[in-house]
Amino acid sequence: MNRAIKQGICLFFGCLGTLLAIAQSLPKKPDFNVVAFYTAKNDQAHISFVHEANRWLSKLGKTYGFRYDSTADWSNLNSQFLSAYQVVLFLDTRPEEAAQRAAFETYMKQGGGWMGFHFAAFALTPSTYPQNWDWYHNQFLGSGSYGSNTWRPTSAVLRVESPNHPAVRGLANTFTSAPNEWYRWSNDLRTNPDIDILMAIDSTSFPLGTGPKPHEIWHSGYYPVVWTNRKYRMVYMNMGHNDIDYEHKTNQQLSSTFGRPEQDKLIINSLLWLGRARRKP
Structure with a gap:
């Protein structure tokens, strides 16, 4: 092999290596x-959770390869804005305007993904958040109105009810x-x-709560805390x-929602299942 050919081969592989390095460095x-x-305007416990969730989920996106954005502007809940996203989260409340509600319902019926946390399912008549959205509370979530709650905030032992579902696959049968x-x-x-x-x-969680009010x-009783609706790509977590x-x-802030390995895995599993499922055309 003459010198010119050797130089050409070296130049080719040198350029190839440079191109590969550039490709790997690109986002x-x-x-x-x-x-x-x-x-994030009312209850300090919900405000605390929202800020913690935004920090944690942003880091999670970098680890698992998804883009994470957040907004307090509910007017963005429209078809044009939602078309750029495969998964929508409600961190603490729900939309109140009729146009926003209609856009969300259409998004879900067309195969969009959704995860809601805690207060996102709250509805009580009369209150600031009355049960005035039948599709969302009775059909989509299925839970209806708020009934009651435990107090103070305490840990509970949670039990897996549907072990074959991707959201809970690999979790321990029970965890705190x-x-x-x-x-x-x-x-x-x-x-x-x-x-x-x-x-x-x-x-094994009972008695759950510390009061001071007895109720x-x-x-005793049966209390679901995580569920999905088969008609939609959705997961609700209390x-x-x-x-x-x-x-x-x-x-x-006296406690954190994130940082428990099993509970974190539940949220990660659910988000990846929602994000990677195929959306309807």
Whole structure:
């Protein structure tokens, strides 16, 4: 092989190596895009969770290859804005305007993905958040109205109810959650054929709550905390209420929703399942 050919080969592989290095340094296209809507204006426990969730989910996106955006502007809940995202999150509330609600319903019926946390399912008439959206609360979530809650925020032992579902696959049969305020609902989700209950409170959690009011302590019953609706790509999780120092009026955060390996894995599994599932054309 003459010298010119050798030089040409060296030059070719040198250029190839440079191109590969450049390609590896370029940002990769995300596997899917996620946008979280939030309000973060009222209960300090919900505000604390929203800020914690935004930090944690942003880091999660960098680790698992999805783009994470968040917005407090609910007017973005429209078809044009949503078309750029495969998954929508409601971190603490729900849309109130009729046009926003209609856009979200259309998005979900066309195969969009959704994950909601804690207060996103709240509805109580009369209250600031009345049950005035039948499709969302009765058909989509299936839970109906808020019934009651435990107090103070405490950990609970959670039990996997549908072990074959991708959201809970690989989790321990039971695990201890982060502290949370737990909700009871007006509808019995077990009677809804469209609902798959993924996790519920295990009986070893009772008594659950510390009061001081007796009705804020649960001693028995069946309480779903994570579920999905077979008609949609969605997961609802009752988690999302950090413990706060209300008594001493410091509003200091006393607990964290994230950082428990099993609970983190539940959220990660759910988000990846929603983001990587094929959307309807």
